[in-house]
Amino acid sequence: MQVLCIGDSSIPGDGRPCAGLSKAAIEGAISITMSGPEGVVETLRRAQYDIAVVQQMSPDVRLLRHIRNSRLPTPVMIIARDITASGVAEVLSVGADDCVPASVDPTELLARLRAIVRRASGHDSLSLHIGRLTVYVDRRQAHIDGKLIPLTRREYDMVELLALRKSQVLSKEAVLDNLYAGQSEPHGKVIDVMICQVRKKMRSLGIDEPFTTLWGIGYRLNEDAFAPLSARMNGIDGIVSQVSRESSIPMAPGINIMAPSDALDIV
Template sequence: MTMSGPEGVVETLRRSQYDIAVIQQVAPDMKLLRHIRNSRIPTPIMIIARDITPAGVAGVLSIGADDCVPASVDPIELLARLRAIIRRASGHDSLTLHIGRLTVSVDRREAQIDGKPVPLTRREYEIVELLALRKGQALSKEAVLDNLYAGQSEPHGKVIDVMICQIRKKMRNMGIEEPFTTLWGIGYRLNEDAFIPLGARTKDFDQTVRQTARESSIPVTAGIAMAPSGTMDIL
């Protein structure tokens, strides 16, 4: 995307859900980068410049760039660097993402439930990886489309709904009832609670039962009103 001036860059980054901003320049622009960081924009930034020196790289890194590479960088290396920055920004420090029973192997492009591969298509895997990297965040269908089809002709947004539905079916067959939370009018979010190990759920339930039992055994003193014990809301 092409933007006009520092204010245009900041406004676009503030309004949009980008995993990373890649700024291509002839030489690293310290003023632009400083303006972005002074505006408290947390989006990771990679600088790609034609004319760079060790001092220039050190300068942009000290101001707040996450990486700075020459324009001649090999595409395979560039993609690996971009993925690494996004992983670190999302709180993951390895090529394997662990979320309860879900494991996403970024290097092998494979998702597993309890160690068993989920039979996903390439695009379905990319959705799972994207939502796993951005766990805790809701992504709009437009944001998912941008990530899956960046630089290509994008299909209609309904294709994301179809793929989400297919992933749900495949994960339900492996014991995950609701892998995604649908936020109507907003988008989708990974449902981390769905991947809690079964043993951990049983332990939490037992603790709740024991706590309720202890509370229900407290003697009632005259003149003190107590709410009925054992009440449970199921959402």
């Protein structure tokens, strides 16, 4: 998970993330980039961050309003040292996705961050359902038609990342940053190898092409590959039925009716 942590210059010595974020980063769960409030909109536009965390003395809507007025879809969490019910209500009404005290337990903080990122990606539960693919975030398992895919820890992380961002193309660098979260990163070729290994495992469970490769750009989850078998068969039946109807149209003398080009391909 890529986190942009925005410090508050009014807080002495806040040149580092709060304790909860630091602990999550040490455990390899998230990758943190520190930033000041200046130029934060441009920073969020330039890079792919899963969430922005704003550290403040007390909840303040000014920076949050600036981010939301810039039409940025990045979810935002506020972490403040002094919290009141009215302060929390105000930032939530302006567009914050959550607001927690700086004393929040690291385990709870990480769970909240993951929940926000999940919801922002269109998933409202701990399991991500994409056709025949189900990713159980709490169990760190991925299944095809209910059958467990035997993934390594890094392979699971990659599948979860691509499932969460199913509509996006991710570069190798973005995948590396998310998988290794600030640790010593291997060469980019490791992602190519990992993609091949996961492809092989999914093909053994009936998924022909789980990932789309855009050469020189990156990878994207191929949602069509996970479409339920019944939906695929219905689609094929519909095409054949349409061709059958079109080919049975009575023809008047001297009039030639050309079959559609897609029908010729099927025949």
